[in-house]
Amino acid sequence: MTPRHPLRVLISKPGLDGHDKGAKVVAHALRNAGCEVIYTGLHKTIDQIVEAALQEDVDIIGLSILSGAHLELTQKLMQRLKEESMDDVIVLVGGNIPHHDRPKLLELGASAVFPTASPLEEIVNFVQGVTPR
Amino acid sequence: MPVHEKDLPPVTLESGIEVKPVYGPEDIADLDLEHTIGEPGEYPFTRGIHPYMYRYRPWTMRQYTGFATPHETNERFRFLIEHGQNALNVAFDLPTQMGLDSDDVLAEGEVGRVGMAVDTLKDMEVAFKDIPIDKISVSLTVNAVTPVILAMYLTTAEKYGVPRQRVRGTTQNDILKEYIGRGAWIFPVEPSLRMTGDTLEFCATEAPNYYPVSVCGYHIRESGATPAQEIAYAYCIAKAYIQEVVKRGLRVDDFAGRISFNFNIFGNLWEQVAKFRAGRRLWAKLMKEEFGAKDPRTMQMKMIAGGGGSGLTIEEPENNIVRGAYYALIAALSGTQTSALCCYDEAYTIPTPKAQLISLRTMQILADEMGLCDTADPLAGSYYMERLTAEMEKRIITEMQQVDEEWGGVVKAVSEGLIQQKVARQAYEYERKLQSGEIVKVGMNKYRIEAEEETIPEVELHPYRSEAREEQLQRLAQVKQERDPVGVESALNEVRDVCHRGQNVMPAMMRAVQAYCSLGEIIGVMKDVFGEFDEPVRF
Numbered sequence: 001m002t003p004r005h006p007l008r009v010l011i012s013k014p015g016l017d018g019h020d021k022g023a024k025v026v027a028h029a030l031r032n033a034g035c036e037v038i039y040t041g042l043h044k045t046i047d048q049i050v051e052a053a054l055q056e057d058v059d060i061i062g063l064s065i066l067s068g069a070h071l072e073l074t075q076k077l078m079q080r081l082k083e084e085s086m087d088d089v090i091v092l093v094g095g096n097i098p099h100h101d102r103p104k105l106l107e108l109g110a111s112a113v114f115p116t117a118s119p120l121e122e123i124v125n126f127v128q129g130v131t132p133r
Numbered sequence: 134m135p136v137h138e139k140d141l142p143p144v145t146l147e148s149g150i151e152v153k154p155v156y157g158p159e160d161i162a163d164l165d166l167e168h169t170i171g172e173p174g175e176y177p178f179t180r181g182i183h184p185y186m187y188r189y190r191p192w193t194m195r196q197y198t199g200f201a202t203p204h205e206t207n208e209r210f211r212f213l214i215e216h217g218q219n220a221l222n223v224a225f226d227l228p229t230q231m232g233l234d235s236d237d238v239l240a241e242g243e244v245g246r247v248g249m250a251v252d253t254l255k256d257m258e259v260a261f262k263d264i265p266i267d268k269i270s271v272s273l274t275v276n277a278v279t280p281v282i283l284a285m286y287l288t289t290a291e292k293y294g295v296p297r298q299r300v301r302g303t304t305q306n307d308i309l310k311e312y313i314g315r316g317a318w319i320f321p322v323e324p325s326l327r328m329t330g331d332t333l334e335f336c337a338t339e340a341p342n343y344y345p346v347s348v349c350g351y352h353i354r355e356s357g358a359t360p361a362q363e364i365a366y367a368y369c370i371a372k373a374y375i376q377e378v379v380k381r382g383l384r385v386d387d388f389a390g391r392i393s394f395n396f397n398i399f400g401n402l403w404e405q406v407a408k409f410r411a412g413r414r415l416w417a418k419l420m421k422e423e424f425g426a427k428d429p430r431t432m433q434m435k436m437i438a439g440g441g442g443s444g445l446t447i448e449e450p451e452n453n454i455v456r457g458a459y460y461a462l463i464a465a466l467s468g469t470q471t472s473a474l475c476c477y478d479e480a481y482t483i484p485t486p487k488a489q490l491i492s493l494r495t496m497q498i499l500a501d502e503m504g505l506c507d508t509a510d511p512l513a514g515s516y517y518m519e520r521l522t523a524e525m526e527k528r529i530i531t532e533m534q535q536v537d538e539e540w541g542g543v544v545k546a547v548s549e550g551l552i553q554q555k556v557a558r559q560a561y562e563y564e565r566k567l568q569s570g571e572i573v574k575v576g577m578n579k580y581r582i583e584a585e586e587e588t589i590p591e592v593e594l595h596p597y598r599s600e601a602r603e604e605q606l607q608r609l610a611q612v613k614q615e616r617d618p619v620g621v622e623s624a625l626n627e628v629r630d631v632c633h634r635g636q637n638v639m640p641a642m643m644r645a646v647q648a649y650c651s652l653g654e655i656i657g658v659m660k661d662v663f664g665e666f667d668e669p670v671r672f
Contacts, residue, residue, distance in 0.1 A: 015227075015242070016228065016231050016233075016239065016240075017227065017316075018311070018318075020314070021314065021355065021356055021357065021560050024560065024561070024672035025560055025564045027672045028558070028561040028672060029561070041668040042316045043231075045239070067227055067246055067247055068246050068482065072241065072242035073242065096482070098481065098482070115447075117447045117448070117577070120564065
C-alpha cells in the first residue's frame with residue numbers, strides 16, 4: 001500500500017558517538033525507497049533531535065547509536081516526545097544493540113530495533129508499512 | 134573438456150584493477166624492477182623501510198585498550214604487558230575525546246564507556262603508574278584534544294622520570310580525517326589545522342623522539358573509501374599538515390620524519406599488500422620530489438596497519454578470529470612497523486581480556502612460528518605482486534589528483550563535505566552488494582545458518598560499569614579542591630590569549646595542565662575563541 005505522501009524520516013546521531021556510516025547507508029536506502037530523509041549530522045542532543053523532528057514534521061525518528069549508550073538515549077527521547085505530545089512519532093533504534101537490549105528498547109517505546117547488519121530490505125519494508133501522521 | 138579463459142569468472146579488485154588468472158614474466162617485463170623497487174631500507178623503500186626488517190626486530194604489537202577509570206585501564210595495560218605486548222595504544226572515552234569533563238551534562242551515559250576517562254593530569258598519573266614508559270612507547274588515540282592530552286602525557290612522563298627529550302610514543306592527532314569519518318571533532322578546520330602545526334613544531338625541538346601525528350587512512354577506509362583512495366586521501370591530508378609547518382620556516386627534515394600513518398586491512402589479500410608497497414614507494418617520491426627531503430628517514434613511510442573493523446561480521450563471531458589471522462598475515466607481508474587487530478567481538482562491544490589475548494597471540498604465533506620474520510619483503514619479484522604494486526601506485530596518484538585538481542585541495546574538500554559524500558555513497562553501494570551477495574561474506578551471505586533464538590552466540594560481553602562516572606567525579610572534585618584557584622585562572626587566561634593571538638598553543642597547554650586545569654575547562658576556553666565546526670551534512 002503506497003503512502004499518500006512520501007514518509008518523512010529523521011535519521012539522527014544522538015550523543016557523542018561519531019560513527020555515521022550506518023546512519024548514512026540507511027538514509028540512502030530510505031531515500032532510494034521514496035522517503036523524504038533528513039539527516040541531522042553528528043553530536044545532537046535529544047532536545048535538538050526533538051526540535052528537528054518538530055520543525056521537519058517527521059513521521060519517523062531513527063536513532064543511530066554505536067557507543068553503547070542506547071538505553072539512556074532512547075529513554076530520554078521517549079520522555080521528551082511525550083512531553084511535546086509527539087507520541088505518535090514512530091521511533092526506530094539502530095546501531096550496536098546487544099540482543100538482550102532489544103526487548104528493553106521496545107518496552108521503552110521504540111517501534112523497532114535494527115542492530116548492526118540488519119538487512120536494508122527489512123528496514124525499508126518496515127518504514128513503508130508505517131502510516132503517515 | 135579444456136577450460137578457456139573467457140569461461141572464468143571475472144575478478145575486479147575494489148580499487149578497480151582487473152585480475153588475470155595467471156601472471157608471468159611478460160607482466161613485469163616493462164617494470165625495471167631493480168630501479169623501481171630497490172632494496173629494503175633504500176629509496177624508494179618499496180620493499181620496506183629497514184634493510185633487514187623483522188629479522189632484526191619483529192613488528193610492534195599494540196592492541197587498542199582503555200575503559201572506565203584510569204585505574205582499571207592501568208590494570209589492563211599491565212595484563213597485556215605481562216602477556217608479552219611491548220607497547221600500548223590507549224583508548225579514551227567519548228567525553229574525553231570531545232573535550233568534556235566527566236561531570237558535563239553532555240557526558241551522561243558515556244563516561245568510561247568506549248575508553249578511559251581523563252579529566253585532569255591526576256588521571257594520567259594514575260593511568261601510567263608503574264608502567265615502564267621509559268622502555269615502551271605509548272600511543273594515545275586522541276585528536277581534537279591532542280594539545281591538552283599531549284601536555285598531560287609529557288608532564289606525567291617527566292614526573293615518572295622520563296624527560297620530554299626522551300619520551301617515545303605518538304598521538305593520533307589527525308583532525309582532518311575526523312571530519313571525514315570518526316567524527317570526534319570540536320573546532321573548525323582552520324584553527325584545528327593550525328594547532329596540528331603547533332604540536333609538530335613544538336615536538337620538533339621539545340620532544341624529538343615523539344611522533345605527534347598519525348595520519349589515518351584507516352577511518353576513511355571504514356567510511357567507504359577504496360584501498361587506493363585510503364592511501365590517496367591520507368597522503369593529501371599528511372601533505373596539508375606538512376605544508377602548515379613548512380610555511381612557519383621549518384625544514385621538512387626537521388619534523389616530517391616523525392609523522393606516521395595508520396592504515397586499514399580487510400578485503401583482498403594481494404590488493405592490500407600491493408597497496409602498502411605502492412604506498413611506501415609513492416611517499417618516498419613525494420617527500421623527495423615535492424618537499425625536497427634530504428634525510429632518508431623523512432622519506433620512509435612508517436605505519437601501523439591492521440584492524441580491520443569493516444571486514445568482520447556479527448554473524449558467527451569466531452570466524453573473526455580467522456579473519457584477524459589473515460589480516461595479521463597481510464600486515465607482516467606488507468612490512469608494517471606496528472600492527473593491531475580488531476578482536477573477534479568487535480561487532481558487539483569493547484573487547485574482553487580473552488578477546489584481546491587471542492588477537493595478541495595471533496600476531497605472536499605469526500612472528501614466532503610461521504617464518505614471517507625470516508626475510509624482508511618475501512613477495513618481491515612475484516609477477517602478480519609487482520604488476521599489482523605498479524597498478525596500485527597509478528590508482529593512488531589518480532585519486533590524489535582528483536582531490537587537488539577537481540576539488541581544490543583536501544582542506545576545501547573536507548570543509549565542504551565532498552570526500553564525505555563520495556565515501557558515503559560508496560559505503561551504500563558496498564552494503565548493497567554485501568546484502569545482495571555480490572560481495573561474499575562467509576557465514577553472513579554464503580553458508581549462512583539462520584540462527585534460532587536460542588543459538589544466537591553468547592559472546593561474552595565486556596561489562597560497562599556506570600560506577601566509573603561516580604569515581605571520576607569524586608577524583609575531579611578532589612583535584613579542584615586541592616589546586617590553586619589563582620594559578621588555574623591565570624593559566625586559562627594564558628590559553629585564551631595565545632589562542633586569540635594565533636601563537637603556538639603548546640607552552641600554554643603545558644602550564645595549564647600543570648596547574649591542574651581540567652580538560653573541559655581548557656577546551657571550553659578554546660571553544661570560546663575558535664567556535665565549533667559547522668558540519669556540512671551530506672550523505
